[in-house]
Amino acid sequence: MGQITLQNVQKSFGPVHIIKGADLDISDGSFVVFVGPSGCGKTTLLRLIAGLEDVSGGNILIDGKNVVDVPPAKRGLSMVFQSYALYPHMSVRGNIAFGLKMAGLPKAEISRKVEAAAATLNLTPYLDRKPRELSGGQRQRVAIGRAIVREPKAFLFDEPLSNLDAALRVQMRLEVTRLQKQLGTTAIYVTHDQVEAMTMADKIVVLNGGKIEQYGTPLELYEKPANLFVAGFIGSPKMNFISGEVAGRHDAATIGVRPEHLKIARDGEGWPGNIMVAEHLGSDTFLYVDAGAIGPLTARHVGELDLSAGDRVLLSPDPGRLHRFDETGKSLRA
Amino acid sequence: MAHTPELSPSQPSGSLHRMTAPALQPTETGTGTRQTQLLARMLLTPAVALLFIWMIVPLALTIYFSLLRYNLLDSESAQFVGFENFRYFLTDPAFLASLQNTLVLVGSVLGLTILLGIPLALLLDQPVIGRNIVRLMVIAPFFVMPTVSALIWKNLLMHPVSGLFAWIAKLFGAPPIDWFNDIPLFAIILIVSWQWLPFATLILLTALQSLDEEQKEAAEMDGAGALSTFIYITLPHLARPITVVILIETIFLLTVFAEIFVTTGGGPGLQTTNIAFLIYSQALIQYDVGGASAGGLVAVVIANIVAFFLVRIVGRNLEA
Amino acid sequence: MARIATSRHVAVSTVAAWLVGFLIFFPILWMVLASFKTELDAFAIPPKFLFFHWTTENYAAVQERSDYVHHALNSIIVAGGSTLIALLIAIPAAWSMAFSPTKRTKDVLLWMLSTKMMPPVGVLVPIYLIYRDFGLLDTLTGLVFILCLGNLPIVIWMLFTYFKEIPKDILEAARMDGATIGRELVYVLTPMAVPGLASTLLLNFILAWNEAFWTLNLSTLEAAPLTVFIASYSSPEGLFWAKLSAASTLAIAPILVLGWFSQRQLVRGLTFGAVK
Numbered sequence: 001m002g003q004i005t006l007q008n009v010q011k012s013f014g015p016v017h018i019i020k021g022a023d024l025d026i027s028d029g030s031f032v033v034f035v036g037p038s039g040c041g042k043t044t045l046l047r048l049i050a051g052l053e054d055v056s057g058g059n060i061l062i063d064g065k066n067v068v069d070v071p072p073a074k075r076g077l078s079m080v081f082q083s084y085a086l087y088p089h090m091s092v093r094g095n096i097a098f099g100l101k102m103a104g105l106p107k108a109e110i111s112r113k114v115e116a117a118a119a120t121l122n123l124t125p126y127l128d129r130k131p132r133e134l135s136g137g138q139r140q141r142v143a144i145g146r147a148i149v150r151e152p153k154a155f156l157f158d159e160p161l162s163n164l165d166a167a168l169r170v171q172m173r174l175e176v177t178r179l180q181k182q183l184g185t186t187a188i189y190v191t192h193d194q195v196e197a198m199t200m201a202d203k204i205v206v207l208n209g210g211k212i213e214q215y216g217t218p219l220e221l222y223e224k225p226a227n228l229f230v231a232g233f234i235g236s237p238k239m240n241f242i243s244g245e246v247a248g249r250h251d252a253a254t255i256g257v258r259p260e261h262l263k264i265a266r267d268g269e270g271w272p273g274n275i276m277v278a279e280h281l282g283s284d285t286f287l288y289v290d291a292g293a294i295g296p297l298t299a300r301h302v303g304e305l306d307l308s309a310g311d312r313v314l315l316s317p318d319p320g321r322l323h324r325f326d327e328t329g330k331s332l333r334a
Numbered sequence: 335m336a337h338t339p340e341l342s343p344s345q346p347s348g349s350l351h352r353m354t355a356p357a358l359q360p361t362e363t364g365t366g367t368r369q370t371q372l373l374a375r376m377l378l379t380p381a382v383a384l385l386f387i388w389m390i391v392p393l394a395l396t397i398y399f400s401l402l403r404y405n406l407l408d409s410e411s412a413q414f415v416g417f418e419n420f421r422y423f424l425t426d427p428a429f430l431a432s433l434q435n436t437l438v439l440v441g442s443v444l445g446l447t448i449l450l451g452i453p454l455a456l457l458l459d460q461p462v463i464g465r466n467i468v469r470l471m472v473i474a475p476f477f478v479m480p481t482v483s484a485l486i487w488k489n490l491l492m493h494p495v496s497g498l499f500a501w502i503a504k505l506f507g508a509p510p511i512d513w514f515n516d517i518p519l520f521a522i523i524l525i526v527s528w529q530w531l532p533f534a535t536l537i538l539l540t541a542l543q544s545l546d547e548e549q550k551e552a553a554e555m556d557g558a559g560a561l562s563t564f565i566y567i568t569l570p571h572l573a574r575p576i577t578v579v580i581l582i583e584t585i586f587l588l589t590v591f592a593e594i595f596v597t598t599g600g601g602p603g604l605q606t607t608n609i610a611f612l613i614y615s616q617a618l619i620q621y622d623v624g625g626a627s628a629g630g631l632v633a634v635v636i637a638n639i640v641a642f643f644l645v646r647i648v649g650r651n652l653e654a
Numbered sequence: 655m656a657r658i659a660t661s662r663h664v665a666v667s668t669v670a671a672w673l674v675g676f677l678i679f680f681p682i683l684w685m686v687l688a689s690f691k692t693e694l695d696a697f698a699i700p701p702k703f704l705f706f707h708w709t710t711e712n713y714a715a716v717q718e719r720s721d722y723v724h725h726a727l728n729s730i731i732v733a734g735g736s737t738l739i740a741l742l743i744a745i746p747a748a749w750s751m752a753f754s755p756t757k758r759t760k761d762v763l764l765w766m767l768s769t770k771m772m773p774p775v776g777v778l779v780p781i782y783l784i785y786r787d788f789g790l791l792d793t794l795t796g797l798v799f800i801l802c803l804g805n806l807p808i809v810i811w812m813l814f815t816y817f818k819e820i821p822k823d824i825l826e827a828a829r830m831d832g833a834t835i836g837r838e839l840v841y842v843l844t845p846m847a848v849p850g851l852a853s854t855l856l857l858n859f860i861l862a863w864n865e866a867f868w869t870l871n872l873s874t875l876e877a878a879p880l881t882v883f884i885a886s887y888s889s890p891e892g893l894f895w896a897k898l899s900a901a902s903t904l905a906i907a908p909i910l911v912l913g914w915f916s917q918r919q920l921v922r923g924l925t926f927g928a929v930k
Contacts, residue, residue, distance in 0.1 A: 490696075
């Protein structure tokens with residue numbers, strides 16, 4: 001079991017409020033990603049759940065039991081750190097076994113569990129190596145092995161993939177997701193990378209300035225962002241925002257349209273503009289367009305488009321995919 | 335008008351479009367839990383308490399004694415005399431002489447060690463065959479205990495009859511120098527400089543090695559010659575280590591003791607008496623507790639002026 | 655400056671460096687040579703550089719004098735004891751400041767540093783009187799105590815800078831793995847800090863071994879370490895240069911070896927981390 005509930009959790013360092021009251025319900029077995037820009041409080045929130053920091057207020061319930069006064073070791077959670085935090089003086093075997101050793105398990109059982117975890121993660125040939133003799137990806141797997149071997153109620157991941165190169169990151173992303181599904185253990189995963197968030201999560205928590213902006217499935221966030229912040233944060237390239245007269249015509253203070261929902265034409269209807277930069281990726285074409293009074297716009301076209309910088313284009317939004325926001329930035333729904 | 339979408343054509347493309355992906359994000363770490371903090375305070379206490387006692391008790395006693403007329407040979411007679419000891423100590427010609435000796439000693443050793451240390455460090459930073467061995471030879475004097483180095487210099491090198499220097503002087507037809515009679519303070523300056531030159535060299539060398547090679551290469555690309563590179567790149571880089579060397583050496587040099595104790599005993603006359611030795615002789619030879627304490631406080635004040643600057647430099651470094 | 659070093663450049667700097675190195679090292683070398691001479695050869699003018707009657711009689715003489723062994727033992731006890739005790743006090747303190755810092759940690763560290771800057775001569779009188787009244791003059795306990803306090807700030811500082819380099823994440827990982835603070839210190843921090851601990855131990859042993867203010871003023875005979883023993887050769891009647899050289903060589907040889915091992919850490923320790 002691993003159901004985690006946050007009730008009005010707050011954290012302040014001196015006068016600085018890092019977490020301004022978070023309420024959250026994480027159901028057993030789900031994969032929840034905390035995402036947000038630097039300094040939004042996502043890592044702090046994870047550390048509060050881990051017990052590495054004290055809450056300043058509110059409750060954290062694990063399987064219905066309030067754990068705010070329980071030390072980290074007794075919460076039954078395990079954590080994978082951004083730096084991996086492997087014990088450099090212990091072998092891979094020693095690293096994975098350390099938690100079990102601390103728990104006082106019999107030697108034979110420890111050894112059996114370590115072998116099993118290593119097999120799951122393809123680490124068996126490296127069991128007697130020291131962390132410094134491993135590649136980045138292998139270290140990452142050791143860190144994960146150390147987390148799974150204890151059969152915790154939940155895994156806490158703190159930006160675990162940010163030190164890997166791009167290709168390895170994609171591979172590990174898949175591996176972590178697959179492993180979590182296979183084990184069925186609750187996971188909380190912190191990242192600043194919204195691609196990771198979208199691809200891995202069952203549900204995403206978008207944090208900003210110590211507040212939870214929105215909690216929902218990836219597609220909910222994409223299709224129905226609660227406010228300007230979530231709209232701008234989720235999706236790549238970023239959503240275009242247009243305010244002023246054009247927005248007024250839609251009864252909104254600001255309207256937003258995603259680059260992929262802008263139709264690109266050489267003539268006909270739409271907002272006229274000049275292409276400043278055109279990026280041709282083969283699979284996609286990104287256009288950065290100066291649309292005069294409307295502002296700069298980004299447009300995305302699937303496939304190749306024969307356009308280049310300086311060309312004039314007309315951009316028209318897909319009316320069904322238009323997002324409307326009021327003056328406070330909240331989403332307006334029809 | 336518009337919330338501008340970031341225009342960064344150079345960003346990595348493909349499926350990994352990350353608009354907000356700095357490689358290393360500043361971590362939002364806190365200070366641990368209350369339990370940890372409480373335990374940490376408890377573990378810190380013994381060290382703080384010991385050092386506090388070590389600092390405050392002797393200092394308070396020194397202040398107290400400095401206000402008494404108190405001689406160990408006549409210990410019943412202690413009486414309060416106010417600032418009499420300070421007046422006596424500060425107007426004593428021996429104090430002025432020893433203050434002057436102290437300043438000359440500190441100044442000369444600082445000058446010698448830094449002026450020789452810089453070229454020496456630069457030399458050791460060059461491609462030298464067997465650099466490690468040379469390095470070891472250069473550092474060695476620092477590890478020699480002060481009484482040993484003082485005696486080697488006094489007997490084996492500077493002895494006016496059988497010393498090596500006397501023989502060298504004779505080789506050149508010059509009369510041998512009676513170091514500890516003719517130029518005693520300079521003799522001590524030489525010994526102390528020999529002990530501290532390795533320290534200055536080692537620190538400057540360490541600093542040199544931390545100088546970014548690319549900076550020098552950039553300067554070379556900009557057309558700077560060896561001399562300009564030294565003046566505009568290397569020397570500014572050495573400014574801070576040089577300051578550190580000056581301050582730390584000063585702290586230790588203000589209280590040079592063993593070298594004088596072993597070689598000249600402060601003489602001839604007062605020629606090699608520095609403040610440390612003066613206080614020692616007042617306390618443990620003349621048994622004048624009050625006077626020595628007053629002198630001790632003067633030494634503390636002088637050291638504190640230097641310490642003030644050193645602590646600020648180290649403190650600034652601590653921020654990083 | 656010259657990464658593409660020409661062979662001429664290498665030759666010139668090599669010769670210069672060896673020459674300067676030899677000059678600086680010469681007094682020590684001269685002493686070691688003198689220690690293998692007869693007393694007569696040690697005095698000889700012109701000096702005998704290599705072609706003299708090599709003898710180990712001085713070493714034998716020094717070894718035979720029971721007091722040399724006695725003072726050497728004192729040095730080991732005083733330097734070793736003060737360093738070990740300082741480490742025991744400093745490890746928890748440095749752990750505390752490195753891994754659980756508060757707003758005041760910086761001030762505490764700088765304050766500790768400033769206690770090291772108090773000139774010993776400033777507190778010579780009260781320390782001497784306290785030692786006299788408590789019967790600590792010329793005792794090993796007294797020397798161990800005062801050298802321990804004198805070096806404590808350096809020990810704490812060195813350990814602090816080493817601990818600072820250990821990622822906090824690893825200690826937290828141990829905490830997540832269920833280790834108590836005690837087990838965290840024993841199984842994770844200490845093994846990781848072994849190099850730092852070793853060099854701290856080494857440097858402070860050297861500093862204590864060579865300390866020559868308190869040892870000269872607070873000990874005379876019973877507790878006197880080698881610094882004081884060697885100083886006794888300064889009296890005019892002790893003009894046995896070859897024996898002095900042998901005793902001196904024995905007194906500095908172990909420290910030279912240790913010092914050579916710890917030269918990198920020396921910089922860090924003596925500059926309080928201001929130069930690395």
